[in-house]
Amino acid sequence: MRTSIATVSLSGSLTEKLTAAARAGFDGVEIFENDLLASPLTPEEIRDRCADLGLSIDLYQPMRDIEAVPEDEFARNLRRAERKFQLMRRLGADTVLVCSSVSPLAVDDDVLAARQLRQLAELAQEFGMRVAYEALAWGRHVSTYDHAWRIVERADHPALGTCLDSFHILARGSDPKGIEDLPGEKIFFLQLADAPLLAMDVLQWSRHHRCFPGQGGFDVAGLLRHVLRTGYDGPLSLEVFNDVFRQAEAGPTAVDARRSLLVLQESVGVASLPAPVVPTGVAFAELVTPDAEPLAALLGALGFARTARHRGKPVDLWQQGEARILVNTGPAGRRDRTGLAALGLESPDPAGAARRTEALLAPVLPRRRAPQDVPLDAVAAPDGTELFFCATNRPELPNWLTDFEDLEHPAEAPNVHRIDHLALTQPWHHFDEAALFHRSVLGLEAQQSVDVADPYGLLRSRAVTNADGSVRIALTVGAAPTDDTVHAQHIALATDDVVAAARRFREAGGHLLPIPGNYYDDLVARFDLSEAELATYRELGILYDQDAHGVFRHCYTHTVGRVFFELVQRDAGYRGYGAHNAPVRLAAQHAAKAVTGG
């Protein structure tokens, strides 16, 4: 099906919006009137610009407060509409959106509404135009899609149809099944938007909090299925009002938007994409750094051994159990402070995984970083992290480890056996995008989003995981641009005995994040812990949590650049990440930073 996006969904000038929509591969746009008014381009120039970019203008929107008004008012409305039809002719647009009236002049009279809309359609027809009438969720007398349809049916004019908008329908709690009773050819347009499930005034919800399908809580796919059963064959168009998108760069938002439509089309069976290949584990995490020494000291104290070195590049492999950390001191490392640059994900079918990510618009990275390297399938995530699809030690497939030359052997009794999870800080404009990417592109499952109180602002955090928990990624974002030395990325290492692991780390010269004594006084009040157990946690700065499934114990290392490590002991099916303890950990990190001046 053809895809379209409303210019109001993107940030910037009209020219920037059109360019971003075209680059992301949309077939057409809805032109929002205010975007046109504010543009220095004439309608003819906008038409030509769209043509050059390969975009059709699928809708001009909106006309407001047209119908069910006294005759003298309606005469004025018709004159106004005539001006707009003239404009649309110059623009080369043939369909206009008319929203159900919110005017105090409007009366509750379907017969009058139908008669006036018929007159409008008559005028539209003279210009070769069509009118798509839509029920706003907060329309004065017409607020549901079936009511709008009854009026269109009564008006009975070939140039008058209805426009369906998933936001207005689902926000009102209307049953979308009734859509199937509409004749598809009378559905002139379909606008799609999702939204988080908020209990708030529907107008505010609509104007500030819409998001792309799959980013919110609406069953947009279910609605689309009903629409398709009518025989509708117009474009699928995204109309999203969102405070964050208004500020974000148009290019990435448009890519995100089109990805959401591709996934939506796949889910209703009208597009076929390479199937998701769910990762089955974490092969490695790659850190870049201008100075390997602090990281080497930290990894050594954690019990990692430098087991191998890349044959062609300054990259060391540090290993312990199945946990593998690459330390890269090449050119990328010198560009920035120490940070997490790449993830290797074990994949049952690396090439298939890469095909899906490419089909879903993720930038594909060169398969070989150097001519002699083993070819590896890799893409960039929305936050810029490189994702490698790996087949570690599987003889039938290229093995990234063959690029490495062995050095020392890892410890036989490791403290740490694998990477439990990775916490990735997201650019604040792209949090919903990141969750959609990891879910739809990688096939991971997104968990509930939680708010975490940092002393200097609220953070939002949302985990994406595979079914057996062998891949867990916690996506975190601040309420606004924040200090990234505290809101750093981190790597959580799984251990069977966090007490032993913490002690060995400390004895080897590592610095554990100190946790306030008050936290432990509170633990006693909340849980049945023995004095000895508590004393140990207090001594080592180990945090404690419990859910319905099990117990979680964890502690933190100091931070190097933008990265720190966590040691976690996840017992008996505990599912979370210690979110209850996060405010204490964040305050402790702020305090540690204040002390070191780091």
Place this chain on the structure above:
Amino acid sequence: MRTSIATVSLSGSLTEKLTAAARAGFDGVEIFENDLLASPLTPEEIRDRCADLGLSIDLYQPMRDIEAVPEDEFARNLRRAERKFQLMRRLGADTVLVCSSVSPLAVDDDVLAARQLRQLAELAQEFGMRVAYEALAWGRHVSTYDHAWRIVERADHPALGTCLDSFHILARGSDPKGIEDLPGEKIFFLQLADAPLLAMDVLQWSRHHRCFPGQGGFDVAGLLRHVLRTGYDGPLSLEVFNDVFRQAEAGPTAVDARRSLLVLQESVGVASLPAPVVPTGVAFAELVTPDAEPLAALLGALGFARTARHRGKPVDLWQQGEARILVNTGPAGRRDRTGLAALGLESPDPAGAARRTEALLAPVLPRRRAPQDVPLDAVAAPDGTELFFCATNRPELPNWLTDFEDLEHPAEAPNVHRIDHLALTQPWHHFDEAALFHRSVLGLEAQQSVDVADPYGLLRSRAVTNADGSVRIALTVGAAPTDDTVHAQHIALATDDVVAAARRFREAGGHLLPIPGNYYDDLVARFDLSEAELATYRELGILYDQDAHGVFRHCYTHTVGRVFFELVQRDAGYRGYGAHNAPVRLAAQHAAKAVTGG
């Protein structure tokens, strides 16, 4: 009355919060449990820190999910409470807040709730503590203040009272008059918060959108009057959860908080402050600049004459009609780009106005900038703008103009007769604070807040005015830190003939902001304007608006540094500021900036 603030209302570490509260002059604090848990200070150290700062600890909060639960669960709750009473003893706090239960274990049984709260109070009494029971608006079975009070009354224990919270009471729409039926000595605590009137889930409203009294839409003063009639003599305490305050520096937030309490106390007659002295006009606007030339050219083209020069400093007075602009090239100007640094407001009683601002915690500036200067009363507004209270040409009072030496005469037929309004960009953390300041400190009236769509994000704008409109200040803030070369401050100059003024400006070499032709095509559709009128507006970039009271025509100059000018013709009582046109103006400014690369 004593004033107090909950630590959760302020940003930062516990130490930062306590310091900010003390510096702002609060008598005490409520310690929020999570702030204590996250603090490296022991309870004894926190007690001592508060004592050193002159702060009492008026409340420890909260205990949750205590009452109306099965006996084994309640036994656990009592053990938990005992730990907290031990902690409070170390802290030197004697009152604990207990919130009505939200636990799924809680049953709807007032008799059980009363019996268990009585047992809790019995335990509290052994420690010399008191329990203040509060109805959360979303409590499972107890969600209104009168219900909470009936349970407290039934429990009938001297160590058990109730806590009233204006948010929970007013958000539920309860009638606060019933508070007067409570005995004052059983109201153990009073928490005050305001909130904007939002139709949203009450829990989310409470956790993210509370604000200080006078910043929202609640009648907090009305509620307080009812409480005072009970004989309540405990502290007035602010408990505010707000996403913005969480990120803002604690110091200014605490000052803002205490100012709101002072105004609240004044409004219910328990504090007496110097009366507001409402300004009666704008005496001058002062611009600082590192280079006077571009400003001089702009002012000259607008028809201003350089009428006087300061006797001791590099400050020129530019005048036209009653519009006066000071251009300061002194040290302040060299610190930054060209910008608006100060406002002179005509005041019937400059000294009285300064006394009120000082009583309401605005920083008072030195009365003389130099020894030979006329003494002038001046304070700093929250955004740092200096406010001078002036008595221009009033013989009985010091006249700032006597510091100036006359140069040329102003034009006899001025284009501009006075300053219509000033638009001041506010730091985004302090928008509500700025409105409260201008209203309560200066005695101006705050108008409705409006959202304005900029191409790169939403702005909020709110005007404050005096009764006859001779002082109008539009406060504007972006959704996040924004580009201040576009979101600049501006000075709007009143003219009786905007067409003549715009033409004279252009003929004198000034650059008018070009407005897109599409805007004028839309004007024709919206308003009955003659072709000639429209052609003139189109030629000059004049924008047009109409409200129920009259017509508004306006156009804009180019921007110098962070300042531009607007020419406005406000006919027949039009009350607004052309907000409908603001998106077009903002887009045009972005476009102009893209062209000049400025």
